[in-house]
Amino acid sequence: MNDLPVGEYAQLLGAQAKAASALMARAPTATKNKALRTLTQLLRANVAQLAVDNALDIARAQAAGLAAPMVDRLKLTPQVIETCALGCEQLAAMPDVIGEIIGMKQQPSGIRVGQMRVPIGVFGMIFESRPNVTIEAASLSIKSGNACILRGGSEAIASNQALARLVQQALVEAGLPAEAVQLVQITDREMVGALITMPQYVDVIIPRGGKGLIERISRDARVPVIKHLDGNCHVYVDDPCDLAMAVTVADNAKTQKYSPCNAAEGLLVARGVAATFLPLIGRIFADKGVEMRVCPQAQALLQPLAGAKLVSATEADWYEEYLAPIISIKVVDGLSEAIAHINQYSSHHTDAILTTDHMHAQRFVREVDSASVMVNTSTRFADGFEYGLGAEIGISTDKFHARGPVGIEGLTSLKYVVLGDGEVRS
Amino acid sequence: MNDLPVGEYAQLLGAQAKAASALMARAPTATKNKALRTLTQLLRANVAQLAVDNALDIARAQAAGLAAPMVDRLKLTPQVIETCALGCEQLAAMPDVIGEIIGMKQQPSGIRVGQMRVPIGVFGMIFESRPNVTIEAASLSIKSGNACILRGGSEAIASNQALARLVQQALVEAGLPAEAVQLVQITDREMVGALITMPQYVDVIIPRGGKGLIERISRDARVPVIKHLDGNCHVYVDDPCDLAMAVTVADNAKTQKYSPCNAAEGLLVARGVAATFLPLIGRIFADKGVEMRVCPQAQALLQPLAGAKLVSATEADWYEEYLAPIISIKVVDGLSEAIAHINQYSSHHTDAILTTDHMHAQRFVREVDSASVMVNTSTRFADGFEYGLGAEIGISTDKFHARGPVGIEGLTSLKYVVLGDGEVRS
Numbered sequence: 084m085n086d087l088p089v090g091e092y093a094q095l096l097g098a099q100a101k102a103a104s105a106l107m108a109r110a111p112t113a114t115k116n117k118a119l120r121t122l123t124q125l126l127r128a129n130v131a132q133l134a135v136d137n138a139l140d141i142a143r144a145q146a147a148g149l150a151a152p153m154v155d156r157l158k159l160t161p162q163v164i165e166t167c168a169l170g171c172e173q174l175a176a177m178p179d180v181i182g183e184i185i186g187m188k189q190q191p192s193g194i195r196v197g198q199m200r201v202p203i204g205v206f207g208m209i210f211e212s213r214p215n216v217t218i219e220a221a222s223l224s225i226k227s228g229n230a231c232i233l234r235g236g237s238e239a240i241a242s243n244q245a246l247a248r249l250v251q252q253a254l255v256e257a258g259l260p261a262e263a264v265q266l267v268q269i270t271d272r273e274m275v276g277a278l279i280t281m282p283q284y285v286d287v288i289i290p291r292g293g294k295g296l297i298e299r300i301s302r303d304a305r306v307p308v309i310k311h312l313d314g315n316c317h318v319y320v321d322d323p324c325d326l327a328m329a330v331t332v333a334d335n336a337k338t339q340k341y342s343p344c345n346a347a348e349g350l351l352v353a354r355g356v357a358a359t360f361l362p363l364i365g366r367i368f369a370d371k372g373v374e375m376r377v378c379p380q381a382q383a384l385l386q387p388l389a390g391a392k393l394v395s396a397t398e399a400d401w402y403e404e405y406l407a408p409i410i411s412i413k414v415v416d417g418l419s420e421a422i423a424h425i426n427q428y429s430s431h432h433t434d435a436i437l438t439t440d441h442m443h444a445q446r447f448v449r450e451v452d453s454a455s456v457m458v459n460t461s462t463r464f465a466d467g468f469e470y471g472l473g474a475e476i477g478i479s480t481d482k483f484h485a486r487g488p489v490g491i492e493g494l495t496s497l498k499y500v501v502l503g504d505g506e507v508r509s
Numbered sequence: 510m511n512d513l514p515v516g517e518y519a520q521l522l523g524a525q526a527k528a529a530s531a532l533m534a535r536a537p538t539a540t541k542n543k544a545l546r547t548l549t550q551l552l553r554a555n556v557a558q559l560a561v562d563n564a565l566d567i568a569r570a571q572a573a574g575l576a577a578p579m580v581d582r583l584k585l586t587p588q589v590i591e592t593c594a595l596g597c598e599q600l601a602a603m604p605d606v607i608g609e610i611i612g613m614k615q616q617p618s619g620i621r622v623g624q625m626r627v628p629i630g631v632f633g634m635i636f637e638s639r640p641n642v643t644i645e646a647a648s649l650s651i652k653s654g655n656a657c658i659l660r661g662g663s664e665a666i667a668s669n670q671a672l673a674r675l676v677q678q679a680l681v682e683a684g685l686p687a688e689a690v691q692l693v694q695i696t697d698r699e700m701v702g703a704l705i706t707m708p709q710y711v712d713v714i715i716p717r718g719g720k721g722l723i724e725r726i727s728r729d730a731r732v733p734v735i736k737h738l739d740g741n742c743h744v745y746v747d748d749p750c751d752l753a754m755a756v757t758v759a760d761n762a763k764t765q766k767y768s769p770c771n772a773a774e775g776l777l778v779a780r781g782v783a784a785t786f787l788p789l790i791g792r793i794f795a796d797k798g799v800e801m802r803v804c805p806q807a808q809a810l811l812q813p814l815a816g817a818k819l820v821s822a823t824e825a826d827w828y829e830e831y832l833a834p835i836i837s838i839k840v841v842d843g844l845s846e847a848i849a850h851i852n853q854y855s856s857h858h859t860d861a862i863l864t865t866d867h868m869h870a871q872r873f874v875r876e877v878d879s880a881s882v883m884v885n886t887s888t889r890f891a892d893g894f895e896y897g898l899g900a901e902i903g904i905s906t907d908k909f910h911a912r913g914p915v916g917i918e919g920l921t922s923l924k925y926v927v928l929g930d931g932e933v934r935s
């Protein structure tokens with residue numbers, strides 16, 4: 084099959100996915116859940132074999148001189164596999180949203196009009212390194228009644244192939260088509276170009292990877308893209324606020340983990356609380372080795388702290404997603420300047436206000452134009468599991484279709500259902 | 510302003526729309542409604558002046574030798590203007606969906622997570638001929654708290670300019686920014702190319718016009734498109750069915766009006782009822798001068814009818830959107846063949862089953878992959894007003910975001926709102 088020219092191979096995968104999607108769309112809930120539970124068992128039963136396949140990727144990565152953190156992301160440890168198995172088990176236990184009919188209302192003509200939740204059809208997922216994404220995408224696809232085409236990175240091909248084999252085995256054992264989840268066997272770039280330009284077969288593309296990859300896909304795709312660009316998230320410490328809470332939450336938002344997209348990259352502080360708040364949070368950042376890129380006012384307030392790494396912020400810092408122990412800090416006049424700053428510089432991912440003023444909270448929630456707006460809690464909560472979605476295929480910074488953490492509903496569409504008794508239009 | 514080069518002019522419109530959209534997003538409901546009611550009054554008070562401006566377009570169209578139906582579509586008659594005025598009045602009376610928070614639930618961590626309905630931001634509307642679309646788009650944009658950029662056809666430019674002036678007057682009188690609704694003053698094609706490639710300013714493009722225009726926009730756009738391609742709608746007459754109802758509904762779906770996208774273009778008839786049903790509907794079609802493009806079995810059953818215009822159907826007929834007194838007719842084995850035929854040839858706009866069998870109705874609703882699926886009623890009902898949406902900006906044949914008739918909700922986005930009491934992620 085992978086001896087075909089790239090274009091033909093993509094067309095074949097597309098046609099097979101499309102055919103499988105019709106069967107998946109009408110698959111009974113029990114059948115989809117059976118596939119997920121079978122996959123759970125297969126993952127647990129194959130920890131040793133998966134380690135063998137995974138070792139091939141690891142060895143290749145190490146031979147190629149990949150950096151240690153990159154190699155780590157490739158690893159299918161027993162713990163990673165158990166997390167995948169647990170995820171499948173949890174999805175199996177969740178209610179099925181497919182077929183749900185919402186808002187059925189009678190109209191003046193007598194017809195009854197509602198909307199039925201249906202699978203979106205076929206989605207293409209393009210991702211890098213972590214092989215566990217294969218299982219996350221496959222399990223969400225099965226539960227939501229879609230078919231998917233998965234194109235992982237070449238660095239994880241042996242692991243992805245091993246996992247995809249288990250997925251297809253689980254599908255077939257449950258009586259579902261193996262082609263409902265297809266792993267692309269060709270990892271060259273031309274294949275990505277082919278996958279994103281088949282609107283007749285693929286309904287949406289979900290890229291997960293670096294900003295360059297996502298921008299390229301958004302630019303060239305001929306189908307809708309659920310995309311996630313930067314996570315330049317802000318915490319705004321308002322006047323008035325609960326200072327102790329503000330310190331705890333701002334610390335958590337920045338330092339609980341530096342690499343996730345929902346970690347805070349910018350801290351805005353209202354002038355009225357800056358003199359008390361900044362030395363407190365600055366002490367914590369200094370102790371944890373977090374570099375502070377500061378405006379002149381923040382500089383003046385933080386200067387006295389022993390051991391603080393202070394750097395004058397440039398315009399570029401306000402836009403930056405550091406994903407590192409670095410944070411930009413700016414003193415603002417108050418709420419209006421904070422909202423304006425966020426709407427200008429934020430990546431519209433997740434932004435939080437820490438305040439005790441109800442009107443300020445209301446205005447922030449209403450006016451900040453981001454996928455998640457938060458009051459008195461940590462940006463680190465922007466996550467499908469924390470939001471109760473059960474699972475997450477990604478976090479969208481788009482406004483269209485799915486916005487914020489994307490769970491099963493983001494992989495569905497609503498079609499109108501109209502029921503009548505012979506009504507005609509006059 | 511329109512002396513600028515096209516690209517710069519588009520950027521200016523975009524930047525102004527973006528700035529206006531922030532003000533519109535936080536405009537109070539009463540202010541938006543005031544603008545709509547003022548617009549209602551202005552339309553009614555300016556019927557005579559609008560006729561003068563409209564006459565310029567009409568004269569130009571006639572001088573250019575435009576066909577009479579095309580000239581008709583340009584006309585701003587007092588009746589057309591009153592319909593626009595009434596539409597604005599009705600929108601003002603509708604509840605405001607902006608700011609609505611849905612699904613707020615407490616999560617195990619203690620945070621409360623819900624979704625707030627917010628305007629999508631800026632939409633660009635590209636349309637042809639009918640100048641009343643200016644008012645429809647502007648009024649929906651105001652009610653939904655968006656800003657819009659309207660690019661109508663050159664043939665209606667004087668009428669569109671006159672209407673847009675009234676819209677901006679209404680906005681300003683209500684205390685809203687005039688730039689919330691901007692009519693593009695340049696009607697050349699380059700302007701369309703510029704408008705659809707400004708993701709920094711425009712959140713979605715809604716084209717209304719011929720298939721060629723829509724395909725070109727979908728191909729070249731760098732922002733999401735809410736598009737409507739064909740309306741190749743089907744009526745499937747099932748076995749068993751209520752024959753009298755089937756005749757009435759099939760007749761209505763085809764002949765009540767030939768030009769709308771929700772008129773039926775294909776009639777499928779189950780073999781078991783074909784011998785009784787086809788002569789009945791065929792008599793009506795023959796009397797109304799509707800040409801029938803038929804399969805051999807339908808041909809045999811319809812041949813005896815005096816005056817019937819019968820033509821052997823080709824493969825191309827099953828795909829065709831006639832928008833004319835022509836219908837394709839095919840006898841099928843039953844439900845499964847009907848569903849397969851529709852999913853293959855339909856444009857996924859609107860398809861109906863006429864049946865008395867509950868299981869058949871259920872399967873049809875579930876398995877037909879169209880924006881609207883109907884049971885025992887006419888495809889002609891696929892319409893925003895008939896669905897109770899209050900107004901309609903278009904009918905989408907996409908699966909993504911908005912599907913089927915698109916009302917105010919299609920112009921909105923949902924952002925997550927997270928409320929906490931100092932919770933942090935552990």
